[in-house]
Amino acid sequence: MAKKEEPSNPEIANVPKHIAIIMDGNGRWANEQGKPRTEGHRAGARTVRQVAEACGELGVAYLTLYAFSSENWKRPKSEIQALMTLLERFLKSQTKEMHKNNIRLQAIGRLTDLPDKCQRALHESIEQTSQNDGLTLILALNYGAREEIIDGVRSVLRHVQDGLLDPAMLDPQIFSKHLYTRYYPDPDLLIRTSGEMRISNFLLWQISYSEIVISDKFWPEFGKDDFFKAVEEYSRRQRRFGGL
Ligand code: FPP
Numbered sequence: 001m002a003k004k005e006e007p008s009n010p011e012i013a014n015v016p017k018h019i020a021i022i023m024d025g026n027g028r029w030a031n032e033q034g035k036p037r038t039e040g041h042r043a044g045a046r047t048v049r050q051v052a053e054a055c056g057e058l059g060v061a062y063l064t065l066y067a068f069s070s071e072n073w074k075r076p077k078s079e080i081q082a083l084m085t086l087l088e089r090f091l092k093s094q095t096k097e098m099h100k101n102n103i104r105l106q107a108i109g110r111l112t113d114l115p116d117k118c119q120r121a122l123h124e125s126i127e128q129t130s131q132n133d134g135l136t137l138i139l140a141l142n143y144g145a146r147e148e149i150i151d152g153v154r155s156v157l158r159h160v161q162d163g164l165l166d167p168a169m170l171d172p173q174i175f176s177k178h179l180y181t182r183y184y185p186d187p188d189l190l191i192r193t194s195g196e197m198r199i200s201n202f203l204l205w206q207i208s209y210s211e212i213v214i215s216d217k218f219w220p221e222f223g224k225d226d227f228f229k230a231v232e233e234y235s236r237r238q239r240r241f242g243g244l
Contacts, residue, residue, distance in 0.1 A: 025194030025218030
């Protein structure tokens with residue numbers, strides 16, 4: 001049998017510094033295969049590894065993945081539990097590999113509402129990879145952009161109350177420093193899989209000027225070649241940031 005060819009690492013003129021991804025379609029992919037939804041999430045975790053590897057090959061500096069939204073708590077208890085177990089196992093099994101690949105793991109969201117086991121695994125992975133200076137992989141967990149903005153407003157109010165900030169000085173640059181993403185640049189490219197044209201409460205503030213690429217593939221079938229194609233499309237776009 002012929003060996004499946006590895007997608008070639010393309011020459012891309014303009015590699016985005018920060019890519020954010022809405023990983024959508026795990027459930028529908030599983031459904032099409034006649035498998036339970038949880039199998040879709042498991043297959044989705046494999047795509048996470050592939051895409052992180054592709055980012056390393058291209059020299060992308062930041063990759064933010066929407067792994068669990070504030071709204072995902074509305075799903076059946078069994079699916080939430082499966083997702084949390086998958087996350088914990090992913091962290092426990094992949095930290096060594098991430099470290100070997102010089103990946104620094106970070107997380108954004110209301111993390112203290114995650115199950116204790118997940119929080120512990122998350123903090124261990126973050127700690128163990130903290131000195132790496134390759135790709136920064138940011139997992140958005142129990143993340144909602146509106147919740148983030150509210151937390152940001154609370155932080156601004158505390159600074160004003162403590163006399164550390166004059167409200168007249170508040171501008172977008174200062175407000176950005178009160179968001180979970182204060183350490184990272186805004187995404188240059190936002191990818192969403194499964195053909196849906198929605199933002200779904202993801203990084204509302206930060207994607208103001210991001211380029212958006214939608215792929216029709218479900219997340220578990222989104223391969224390195226699809227990822228490279230999305231980045232190539234980005235690289236052909238002209239960004240004007242409101243100017244000419
Ligand atoms: C959306 O598909 C995906 C999620 C809600 C969870 C994303 C999780 C993973 C990719 C796996 C675990 C990730 C890590 C980092 C270990 P959906 O279930 O909404 O799909 P559907 O719209 O087809 O139902």
